[in-house]
Amino acid sequence: MVTALVIILLLPLFIGVGLYLKASPLFEHQSLLNLITTTEWLPHEGKFGFWPFIASSLYVTLLAFLFSAPVCLLAAIYLTEFSSNRLIRIMHPVIDILAGLPSVIYGVWGILVIVPFVSDLLVPAVNTKSSGYTIMAGGIVLAVMCIPYILNMIIEVFRTVPVGLKEASLSLGATSWESVKHVVVRKSYPGIISAFGLGIAKAFGETIAVMMVVGNMVQAKFNPFEAGYPLPALIANNYGEMLSIPMYDSALMFAALLLLVIILIINLIFRYFIYKTRAR
């Protein structure tokens, strides 16, 4: 029993070491800082600048966060404070299924619905030309995928707020929205921030759905109606050719290592806050 547990707990270490060993030849040619900040991506000449991919990832994630955060917060407030029991009973399976749908299904949905929506409605509205396979489309699809994940955590955080606090606020004459705003939300502030942080980490590592709608072109432009090329998509798109070009496999494993480190750190920090709120 204890061996099983130890194996699982050491897993991130194994993954980290394994990826690092594969990626290490890359460090002999370029410094870490150089790898992350340069923009030239020419695998045949041995030039690996990861900035366009990191920028795309950050951009898609930021958009997804902006779209999903208000929805999650409001829905969580409604479900914990205002809604009937019947709605909650319906919502449980709804959230579960949304969370359980595979990302490739979201990708298909994105191609069928979101990409035409972006190219036919949003793009003409801002007077540019675009195929619809854009950072914007990636952001919207990703936002929908993150909603059940963030929502579940915020609901859990709201449940830890003692009922007495809210009752005290109500008895002092506050309306129920005022008690939500000043008591429930304020009390669970660290928990809400953590839920958002974990949602961002999840969005940052999402692969297939984003890659299907984001266009996959190497460029670092800050326009949501241009195609992007996030880090996970880089890894997934090029696995076929990576063994035929020298150093290419190291570069891709470095990308995976980068994802692992960033996401693990975000997770460790925000999970810590969540545990603090739960322990109280």
Added chain:
Amino acid sequence: MNQRKILEEKLFKFLSGFAAYSLIAILAFIIVIIFLKGFNSLSWEMIFKTPKGGYYYGGEGGVLNAIIGSLYIALGATFIAILIGMPAALYINVHLIRQKRTQNTIRYFLDALWGIPSIVYGAFGFTLMLYLGMNASLLAGIITVALLITPIVVRTFDEVLNTIPIGLHEAGLALGSTKAETGFKILFKQGFPGFITSVLLAFGRGIGDAASVLFTAGYTDLIPVNLDEPAATLPLAIFFQLGSPIPEVRERAFAAAAILTIIILIISLGARIISKRYSKSNIK
């Protein structure tokens, strides 16, 4: 009360209600779109035949190779995940029951492990494969997916075991059972509904994940017979065939999407029903 207060109250009640109901609408929207597109092309031939003339260019045949491949990988991975995950979850709740601090630290790390994206597992599985000199195969796919879903099995099973009253545990020990017996015979039985839910959850995650099998399982038009043969999977069948220039092949992708969605819906609802049924016989 003044007017502004009431207005704010009403506005936010409306907004938050709108946000909550819109989730139901989004889910319905996704499922309706996938089914409308998929049922157009779904037929018995689609389910029971393998593709003819190459999955990318040949228009005839179905996605049986992907259905079988996905089931093999998800079943194998779930089996390994149970073998490792179930004892681990019991250990946390039997041997460490007095050490709340250690318990919580372990849970904290497991949760963080859950957050690692599947593409990283895929890349790691790939390095492991190269290191062991394996080719992209059913076995490599199973191992990678097992790594991905084991934390899920442990954490969800543990969550249920955690709610079992300590009195039950103590009663077992007082009757002279060893710690292992308490774990496997008492806690496992009491937590069985949770166990089923966690297994189904992990299975659903395993069957739907594309990024982890992309490197490791390969892709083929044939149904794998041995562990060292490559295997097609449903998510990759959708992903690859959707990029094909031939409309019939894209139809196959939509059909596969509908099949995958149905499988996920069955798993999700089945987990609810089963866990409800089995929890009736529990000691409360």
